[in-house]
Amino acid sequence: MRTMQTAVGVFGGGNYTDGVSAPPLMVEGAEDSGRQPISSLNCPPFLAVEACREKLSVLTSDKRSSITRYRTLFPAIDFSLAKNDEDVLWGPDVIETDESVVARGMNLFDWLWTREEKEIAIVTHCGFLYHTLNTYGKECHPTIVEELRKVFANCELRSMVLVDRSKLGSDTSTYNFAGKIPAGLDMPSDVADKKQAEEASKN
Template sequence: MAADNLRKHVQTSGISKKVELVITSPLLRCMQTAVGVFGGEDSTDGIDVPPLMVTDAGDSNHPAISSSNCPPFIAVEGCREHLGVHWCDKRRSISEYKPLFPAVDFSLIESDDDVLWEADVREKIEDVASRGIEFFKWLWTRKEKEIAIVTHSGFLTHTLAKFGDDCHPDVKSEICRRFQNCELRTMVIVDRSMVGSDSSVTDYPGKNPSGEDAPSDVTCATPDGLPN
């Protein structure tokens, strides 16, 4: 499983000991990945804290994941996937999610039901990018310095395309490079007056299944079961 491979990388590279906060999109598949990669152990037996994820959450066939010895998790609407039309981009109600992910903080999500997704209106690409820029601005207000963001290919593709216009074309191309399935990239957000960092040695190229994690425009053109 791709998330299991990434979890091993996060553990062996030491990233898990550095991350102070995990921010996740409130879509089911994304939260499952977030807690699977950055959460505690797969057993909650004898641990007197609420689990990050209960057993078989969302028909995942996965054991419960402990919230012990791991950073806090916050679900944020701002980093959701491209909104509208595709059912895979619609979230379930927060009241449905809370029993499945008891230790995930949903307090920043204002509406129980998904009021952002529209069945017949697809979010404009420029609006996805604008939403992404506002999300990055919000990140600046956080006190944590090492933050893991678990989000979606389409959201990242359109948001990161807004960066790097004043850089060398090779740098711009690297910023906009599409994400592989379950890929991890390290990004350092700095003031323009500061010198950038060297390339990270902890990036993870993504594995199993192979190929790009295509935006939902490609992968979810038609409804295929219940929404997230």
């Protein structure tokens, strides 16, 4: 519920007007939000993906409602990827392991590679992002690793570029989507090119 409210608030259209042919992304006052309905006009597609839900705990706040209920509150969100109407993953005595969260995160990233879109916004929870991103970039430059491991603030936006290194003819890596410290000078490319040209002219 929280992530869908955030997603439509950030990426949705303006206020919804009755009589418009497109259904609203969110109906008026969804889950006591006090918000006006949000339009789906001129918006990107919204897909609900259960793989990126928060780490499961015994807290009832980690249990989702039924897809049937969500569809009434968020008519323009696509819930077709949800396999079950009710939440079959949450349980009053289920505490998900960090390894399980990471596996879900890796499955989500694998699924992202199958998408045709070049820019995708993932609206999810801090715990899920923290555990997932800690798995990636283990061979990256330390500054990249430090950035990946920062805990997300509430409603924080970050941009990432995913690169399939196998398409670049690079060496294979033991980690998914791993970057490596580039060879050569650690400076902007135009400065590095100039430096290399100067060094070559001295020889």
